[in-house]
Amino acid sequence: MPAAPTLPELYDAHAAGLFHYFTSFTGNEADAKDLLQEFFIKLARQSIPPGIASMRAWLLRLAHHHAIDWLRRHRVRRDAEEAAPVELFATHADPDQAELAQRLTRALALLPLEQRSVAQLKLWDGLTFEEIAEVQGIPLNTAASRYRYALEKLRSELRPLYDELKPS
């Protein structure tokens, strides 16, 4: 049986995904950082059960519960949705990509939390709908429909720019 990964290994492999997942809940970087730190403290206190099929999905499931607890404690869901969007994407040298990233950040901020978090998990964490349903504790069809709605909204927000940028 392979040894359980150490905290630094988990951080290096998963902190970025967890940070962005938390950001989709908090809407600001400072709270997302606090959540990330609390999450790793919690992780340090417990042992990782053997036989985890997908470490990423397991961590995201814990992160989801952690973020929901945070929302309950802080009751800032509306504030989070109305806050100025956090810069989500890396700086792109290509101005077209930079423009797309900027618009996408704004478009994501307009989505309801449920759709935004599912879109994050699908598009950038590469989770399947089955995994998303397990992470969030929702039915498979709900995960798929939330993603579909999110994508439709993003498409309508970004279509003019995307049509301009896409290779003909």
Next chain:
Amino acid sequence: MNSNPDPFENALGALQRRPPPPEWRAEILHAAAQAPRAPRTPRWLVAGWSVAWAAIFVMYFTTPSEPSAPQAAGIGEPAPPILWQQRAAAIEALLAAN
């Protein structure tokens, strides 16, 4: 359910997300390292309890059950000869003492 992504999804997915600031790593891992672990039951205590319970089970299943009260009292059944002998000896000893 998991249909293949269309070009629009691919274009979005190709955008690199910003990693958390590098200085967070040391800070967060330091805070996590300082966190006290949840106290675990010591192994010697777990082993001690296991041995004690095993001994209890062994004794329970190997000890013959005591005779039930009516049998012990001999109600309704003739007493075994050895009991008669004991009773007779006890009476004789009592008479001899007086």
